[in-house]
Amino acid sequence: MPAKPVATPSFRPLYEQIRILLTQSLVAGEWKPGEAIPSETDLAERFRVSQGTVRKAIDELASEHILVRRQGKGTFVASHSEPAYQYRFLRVLPDSGEKLTPQNRFLEVKKARASGEAAKALGLKAGTPTLIIKRLMLFQSKPVVLDEIVLAASTCPGATVARLESxxxxxxxxxxxxxxLRMIRAEERVRAIEADTFAAEQLAVARGSPILCVDRIAYTYGDKPVEWRRGLCVTSGFSYTNELS
Amino acid sequence: MPAKPVATPSFRPLYEQIRILLTQSLVAGEWKPGEAIPSETDLAERFRVSQGTVRKAIDELASEHILVRRQGKGTFVASHSEPAYQYRFLRVLPDSGEKLTPQNRFLEVKKARASGEAAKALGLKAGTPTLIIKRLMLFQSKPVVLDEIVLAASTCPGATVARLESxxxxxxxxxxxxxxLRMIRAEERVRAIEADTFAAEQLAVARGSPILCVDRIAYTYGDKPVEWRRGLCVTSGFSYTNELS
DNA sequence: GAGTGGTCTAGACCACCCC
DNA sequence: GGGTGGTCTAGACCACTCT
Known part of the structure; x- marks a missing residue:
């Protein structure tokens, strides 16, 4: 049964509408990270469109790494918990090219009132309760990144050093x-700065040494900013890597 | 007429084969940057496949920014000369968010024998003739990036300061x-370093100031490395920006 | 063998651009 | 109006995974 594009005010292709419906189901938690979504034929039936149209919608979501296709098995909700995607946003890597997985050491978790850059980036009113997490990231016991992570306190209630550490x-x-809460994408800005006393101590470099300052805003569904972080990063033996295309 | 996938030793989809054929035509210069390639129906006829299969091959090349589709007009070979793609690989941008176009000031163009990092990155034997270009990139007359660019001399015969400047x-x-020679993609590694005397002078900062060191290898068709460059970059008012997804 | 995603086709029609 | 890319369908068959 040929489904006509219904009520298209300024023309939205059908597959776009399907993509939006799928996203809504993801936001609503109908399918959770790591789980399979219904098969293409099932979805085609549900939305009363052809399988090819569902396919195109899924293609788009897969290209954004929101869904993951696995031939013969199904289509799954992408997850940062899967080994291959664990550190998908981490751009700081050893120059050797080795695939090391970093260790985390949490220094502090505290509550504070929103202010400054973080609040602005997250669209929070000044004074909103926030959570600030300080963390050291190590590769083979060498400290490489000192992170300060800021979120609205309401986002992650009950986070403590002990819980994060475990x-x-x-x-x-x-x-x-x-x-x-699934992060979809992020924006980063990188600058070169001098290590202050605290950073120098934590990163085991001389005070005043040049280090990278990597500011990041991470977004969940619907381009909603959720996390701001500033990473101070040593670049001897490590560098910030990027692919341009 | 249904075209069967011919002689597929370890199964290559038809559209992949078409993609390779299209790429070969691009390498051979059958269609030049900025020009239109034949219409999808023409190509379908030429390769004796359906229009949908050609379409999928073109989709891939378009997603790699090798081709550009323009509805109602045709499909074109992407070009770094088009205003929108002029500085596609430039990640250093003003913090203000303004869309400034940089000016180039060429300091030096010299010949040298390949050695060190550049030679290794470009896969050149030590001693191969190379061209080294030193350039300052300015935004609104403020020097921001000091580049050293290295290529095999055979790649770009007759390049001089005067020619580049004009x-x-x-x-x-x-x-x-x-x-x-069309560049398809590039890899970058960013580190924080101290400005040496020459860089400090050119970039109008104090000697020893923290600056970014951005190493890049740029590739043409077939992942062939062609250009190596090191950009030393001031990050006051400017930063290296990146999208993660 | 049953179920899933992946490929390919053929044909219809739509949106956009330019003459 | 004629050409181009863009959407959508319906159906056939292939490759992969698991049972």
């Missing part, structure tokens, strides 16, 4: 597993 | 226009 995996895996 | 546009636009 969790194995990335922050995004943590948010996902504990709060059902 | 050319309006990016290096990649230059290679493309003058030598028919």
């Amino acid at each position: 969790f194995r995996g990335s922050m995004y895996s943590f948010y996902e597993t504990v709060y059902g | 050319f309006r546009g990016s290096m990649y636009s230059f290679y493309e226009t003058v030598y028919g």
Whole structure:
């Protein structure tokens, strides 16, 4: 049965509409990270369109790493908890090219009132309760990145050093597993600065040494900013890597 | 007429084969940057496959920014010379968010024998003749990036300061226009370093100031490395920006 | 073998661009 | 109006995974 594009005010292709419906189901938690979504034929039937149209919608979501296709098995909700995607947003890597997985050491978790850059980036009113997490990331016991992570306190209630420390995996895996909050994309700005006393101490470099300052805003569904972080990063033996295309 | 996938030893989808054929035509210069390639129906006829299969092959090349689709007009070979793509690989941008186009000031163009990092990155034997270009990139007359660019001398014969200076546009636009050499993608590694005397002078900062060191390898068709460059970059008012997804 | 995603086709029609 | 890319369908068959 040929489904006509219904009520298209300024023309939205059908597959776009399907993509939006799928996204809504994801936001609503109908399918959770790691789970399979219904088969293409099932979805085609549900939305009363052809399988090819569902396919195109899924193609788009897969290209954004929101869904993952696995031939012969099904289509799954992407997850930061899967080993291959664990540190998908981490751009700081050893120059050697080795695939090392970093260790995390949490220094501090505290509450504070929103202010400054973080609040602005997250669209929070000044004074909103926030959570600030300070963390050291190590590769083979060498400290490489000193992170300050800021979120609205309401986003992640009950986070403590102990809980974070006992969790194995990335922050995004943590948010996902504990709060059902999935990060879709992020923006970064990198600058060169001098290490201050605290950073120098933590990163085991001389005070005043040149280090990278990596500011990041991470977004969940609907381009909603959720996490701001500033990473201070040593670049001897490590560098910030990027693919341009 | 249904075309069967011919002689597929370890199964290559038809559209992959078409993609390879299209790429070969691009490498051979059958269609030049900025030009239109034949219509989908023409190509379908030429390769004796359906239009949908050609379409999928073109989709892939378009997603890699090798081709550009324009509805109602045709499909075109992407070009670094087009305004929108002029500085596609430039990640250093003003914090203000303004869309400024940089000016180039060429300091030196010299010949040298391949050695060190550049030679290794480009896969050149030590001693191969190379060209080294030193350039300052300015935004609104403020010096921001000091580049050292290395290529095999055979790649770009006859390049001089005068010729580069008189050319309006990016290096990649230059290679493309003058030598028919199109850059497809690049890899970058960013580190924080202290400005040496020369860099400090050129970038108008104090000697020893923290600056970014951005190493890049740029590739043409077939992942062939063609250009190595090191950009030393001031990050006051500017930063290296990146999208993660 | 049953179920899933992946490929390919053929044909219809739509949106956009330019003459 | 004629050409181009863009959408959508319906159906056939292939490749992969698991049972």
